[in-house]
Amino acid sequence: MQMKGMVSTYTLGMWHDGEAKFVEGDETEVDCISICPEAITSAVAPGAVFELWDGGFFAEGLVIERCPDGWPYDKRSELV
Numbered sequence: 911m912q913m914k915g916m917v918s919t920y921t922l923g924m925w926h927d928g929e930a931k932f933v934e935g936d937e938t939e940v941d942c943i944s945i946c947p948e949a950i951t952s953a954v955a956p957g958a959v960f961e962l963w964d965g966g967f968f969a970e971g972l973v974i975e976r977c978p979d980g981w982p983y984d985k986r987s988e989l990v
Contacts, residue, residue, distance in 0.1 A: 920945075920949060923945070954976050955976060956975060956976060957972070
């Protein structure tokens with residue numbers, strides 16, 4: 911993820927309800943969590959636009975909600 915106000919790209923985990931295949935122009939809502947939240951907290955706020963990168967930028971996103979106290983279910987435990 912890259913966002914105005916951040917000096918680098920940062921890794922996110924993204925979760926979508928169910929299986930899906932997306933084509934250009936599709937929109938969806940996903941839950942995201944950063945593996946380094948302290949590095950991006952100041953830039954992540956509702957209304958912030960970001961780009962997703964995986965070997966090149968491929969999608970744009972919009973932050974609609976930020977959970978400053980963490981997730982009700984901590985998805986970071988699924989990353990290990």
